[in-house]
Amino acid sequence: MSTKRLAVLSLLVAVACKQPSATERMDSAISWIGTAGLTGEAWLRHTTPDKFTAQTLEQSHSSLLDISTGLFKALPAGIDSAALDSALTRSNEHIGLMAKLVEQKNSPDFRSMLDSLYADEKVVKQFADSVEAKDKQ
Amino acid sequence: MGRVSGLVMQLGENTQPHVTHILVGGPTLWERVHPALARLSIRLAKLWGPKRDEPVKIPWSRVITVGKDVKLDVKAKDTGALDWEIWVARHIIERIPGGGSEEEE
Amino acid sequence: MKKILQLTLGIITSVGGFLEIGSVTTSVQAGAQFGYKLLWPIFFGTICLVFLIEMSGRLAAVSKHTIVDAMRERFGFPFFFMVLVGITIVAFLVLIAELGGIGFALQILTGIGFPWWALPVSLAVWLLMWKGSFSLIENGASFLGLITISFVVAAIKLHPDWSGVASGLLPRMPQTDKARYGFLTVSILGATISPYLMYFYSSGAIEEKWDRSYIMMNRIIAGFGMFFGGFLAMAVLIAAALALQPRGIQVDTFPQAALLMTTALPKWGFYFFAFSMLFACFGAALEFSLAIAYFFAQGFGWSWSEDLEPSKDSRFAFVYTLIILLAAVPLMLHVDPVQVTMISMALTSATLPLAIVPFLFLMNDPIYLDKHRNGWLSNSIVMIVIVISFVLAIISIPLQLIGG
Numbered sequence: 120m121s122t123k124r125l126a127v128l129s130l131l132v133a134v135a136c137k138q139p140s141a142t143e144r145m146d147s148a149i150s151w152i153g154t155a156g157l158t159g160e161a162w163l164r165h166t167t168p169d170k171f172t173a174q175t176l177e178q179s180h181s182s183l184l185d186i187s188t189g190l191f192k193a194l195p196a197g198i199d200s201a202a203l204d205s206a207l208t209r210s211n212e213h214i215g216l217m218a219k220l221v222e223q224k225n226s227p228d229f230r231s232m233l234d235s236l237y238a239d240e241k242v243v244k245q246f247a248d249s250v251e252a253k254d255k256q
Numbered sequence: 257m258g259r260v261s262g263l264v265m266q267l268g269e270n271t272q273p274h275v276t277h278i279l280v281g282g283p284t285l286w287e288r289v290h291p292a293l294a295r296l297s298i299r300l301a302k303l304w305g306p307k308r309d310e311p312v313k314i315p316w317s318r319v320i321t322v323g324k325d326v327k328l329d330v331k332a333k334d335t336g337a338l339d340w341e342i343w344v345a346r347h348i349i350e351r352i353p354g355g356g357s358e359e360e361e
Numbered sequence: 362m363k364k365i366l367q368l369t370l371g372i373i374t375s376v377g378g379f380l381e382i383g384s385v386t387t388s389v390q391a392g393a394q395f396g397y398k399l400l401w402p403i404f405f406g407t408i409c410l411v412f413l414i415e416m417s418g419r420l421a422a423v424s425k426h427t428i429v430d431a432m433r434e435r436f437g438f439p440f441f442f443m444v445l446v447g448i449t450i451v452a453f454l455v456l457i458a459e460l461g462g463i464g465f466a467l468q469i470l471t472g473i474g475f476p477w478w479a480l481p482v483s484l485a486v487w488l489l490m491w492k493g494s495f496s497l498i499e500n501g502a503s504f505l506g507l508i509t510i511s512f513v514v515a516a517i518k519l520h521p522d523w524s525g526v527a528s529g530l531l532p533r534m535p536q537t538d539k540a541r542y543g544f545l546t547v548s549i550l551g552a553t554i555s556p557y558l559m560y561f562y563s564s565g566a567i568e569e570k571w572d573r574s575y576i577m578m579n580r581i582i583a584g585f586g587m588f589f590g591g592f593l594a595m596a597v598l599i600a601a602a603l604a605l606q607p608r609g610i611q612v613d614t615f616p617q618a619a620l621l622m623t624t625a626l627p628k629w630g631f632y633f634f635a636f637s638m639l640f641a642c643f644g645a646a647l648e649f650s651l652a653i654a655y656f657f658a659q660g661f662g663w664s665w666s667e668d669l670e671p672s673k674d675s676r677f678a679f680v681y682t683l684i685i686l687l688a689a690v691p692l693m694l695h696v697d698p699v700q701v702t703m704i705s706m707a708l709t710s711a712t713l714p715l716a717i718v719p720f721l722f723l724m725n726d727p728i729y730l731d732k733h734r735n736g737w738l739s740n741s742i743v744m745i746v747i748v749i750s751f752v753l754a755i756i757s758i759p760l761q762l763i764g765g
Contacts, residue, residue: 146609146611147611147613149609150609150610150611150613150617153605153608153609153610154610154616154617154620156608157604157608157610157620157623157624158616158620158623160623161620161623161627161630161631164627164628166623166627166628166629166630166631167623167631168469168470168472168631170471170472171469171470171472171616171619171631173472174472174616175616175617178614178616244609
């Protein structure tokens with residue numbers, strides 16, 4: 120009985136994960152960058168466990184990686200995909216490094232990484248706005 | 257002790273139809289949903305559980321009152337309606353630590 | 362004096378036991394994506410729940426029958442069997458979600474992944490059921506659940522715009538993401554109007570031997586308890602709207618939900634969140650396992666009581682033992698509890714008519730309720746909300762599955 124239910128459930132989940140649009144992909148990219156940002160801020164205040172921080176950052180890192188692989192095929196014409204790619208890659212590198220810095224308990228470097236992540240976030244958000252505008256056309 | 261799942265009625269030549277027994281649990285119940293379920297329950301009962309061929313029948317003469325509940329003047333354990341309860345207790349529940357014992361009163 | 366004590370206890374347990382993974386996940390997702398716009402399903406769902414819980418208690422107090430008892434008697438076995446199958450499947454999914462919620466809370470606290478926690482957690486839940494009494498489960502779990510009041514503190518500390526909050530209490534269509542909006546509405550209604558809570562509550566009234574003298578008390582407990590409970594769910598949504606929406610954070614995973622509290626309560630927010638989820642989901646896991654076992658036992662006429670030794674109500678004990686252990690299996694296989702939660706909440710909405718419509722018939726039946734039958738107001742309010750949630754569920758579940 121329960122395996123049957125499980126099969127139905129995984130089918131539902133599989134159907135639910137149909138191809139998202141470029142706008143949706145950009146939204147999830149921003150969501151994960153924002154997640155990394157908030158997680159980082161909390162860690163700098165010494166109010167969250169190291170393991171939670173590292174794991175959440177790693178999850179953001181791998182989710183971003185997944186999103187950017189699918190993103191460029193779905194991108195509408197007229198978007199500077201090279202510039203977007205470099206912004207996404209840079210932010211993802213920063214998030215990956217932040218995860219490592221947590222393990223080394225290196226707050227000063229972590230803080231500067233977080234600041235550059237915010238700079239990247241702004242760029243990605245601008246791209247998201249123009250992707251959304253193009254998607255709607 | 258359980259729920260009434262069916263009634264046995266007698267149609268006489270000279271008397272009005274009257275209820276002779278009430279039935280409790282078992283295949284009678286499943287028969288009311290679908291005959292296939294009743295057959296399945298009979299087959300499963302042959303594999304596991306307390307072995308009994310007859311459904312639990314309680315003569316109408318033992319019924320005291322019928323309201324929202326049917327009251328009987330028999331001991332629940334003597335009717336056989338609790339066979340499954342006791343079987344599950346002996347074979348599964350009592351074997352798990354802390355399950356207690358079904359027999360102590 | 363004893364009544365006042367019981368009254369206070371009743372309200373406290375209702376509030377402490379209100380939040381669980383369903384209400385938290387749906388509220389967080391709604392707040393993060395739509396701001397205050399989805400406060401109204403919590404609001405209307407809570408009003409409906411207040412009426413339903415009051416009815417469940419009244420039925421038990423007047424007729425000495427639980428909902429399931431009466432349903433089986435009044436509508437016969439074939440109908441009962443249909444409801445049993447529907448309710449059991451959905452309730453089982455919810456139980457998986459609750460166990461997953463406990464596992465997730467432990468995961469963010471310890472760093473050990475939730476699949477590893479599935480088995481120990483389900484054994485712990487089972488052990489409490491096996492050894493504990495009804496009052497221990499109800500009162501103990503709900504007192505610990507009072508930590509969820511921290512969500513209200515968090516919401517207030519983020520300084521919500523109260524006029525925005527007030528306008529969220531009325532339904533409005535969004536410009537974009539209509540399918541998602543509909544699906545979240547349905548999930549929130551399913552999380553709020555929980556039929557399992559009704560089964561649990563009416564069985565609890567029988568376990569505590571309520572009679573007609575409890576009618577007034579029942580009314581007050583249902584009213585205040587559920588109302589304040591709904592308040593907690595609204596606080597979660599408001600906090601998510603303020604902490605997560607501006608950053609564009611969508612809550613796809615559980616650790617992201619924790620961030621709603623680290624913003625609002627910088628110092629202790631993380632731990633408040635983790636322990637809130639731990640206790641709330643633990644309490645809910647107990648309630649759901651009991652509700653399923655009650656459902657079987659009452660429907661088939663087995664003996665049942667959480668206060669009996671397991672061997673004295675062996676079939677009842679067997680049902681909860683089996684479902685608690687089975688519910689751990691999908692989690693060990695890495696099924697995502699957040700997904701299970703969203704699906705099971707939407708399915709709860711879709712199955713509401715199955716659970717509620719026969720119940721309304723009972724509540725208008727003089728055989729069971731004598732002169733304490735329902736009035737037209739409670740009948741119509743419950744019917745309206747049930748119909749809305751059912752129609753929305755039928756439309757939006759396929760849309761969500763196709764649209765992604």
